[in-house]
Amino acid sequence: VSISKQLASIKGLGKGSDMEKAIATLALIFRNFSDPDGKLEKTTAKNLLQTQFRNFTKGQETKPKYKDLLSELDEHTENKLDFEDFMILILSITIMSDLLQNIWGIEITE
């Protein structure tokens, strides 16, 4: 089922702003890949980073900060990630990504 169809079936989201749909999308992706206990396996999380977050992880594999983040994931997180853990993980990767610099740099021409 596509994320846009799932978004349409969320009670209380209504039409929703871009900002609301973006957060709801991340919550749906977390939910679609999580176990019945509502948590995400670490291996599934790593797989998501490789398959769904490639444009942000690209070129970071060799950076010490990125390696640290992945080993922290292995060592310090409990067995599975909750939604907050997942969001902090992708936020951390986003902040160190080269792609974020491209986002800050685009021109707004109205």
Place this chain on the structure above:
Amino acid sequence: VSISKQLASIKGLGKGSDMEKAIATLALIFRNFSDPDGKLEKTTAKNLLQTQFRNFTKGQETKPKYKDLLSELDEHTENKLDFEDFMILILSITIMSDLLQNIWGIEITE
């Protein structure tokens, strides 16, 4: 300029997955509303919560946790929010929202 047009002009995002587009959307919204120094005024942040995040903040105004979050914003954050502060703020609100429960509850029918 619409977010989708802005997404299309980000170098290195390519077609992008739903997950990547969601994060890029949040970064663009932050950027569109931030000052030339790349930071978001607190009043602008609160305004964004009221106008663009209403479906998540709805019904929370009277909850002590939500009030605490907003007074923390006033007291402890430095004058302006960076992208990380902004994301942590909306993540905190999302986690305490009633809407997130609706997201966890939708049925996936394939």
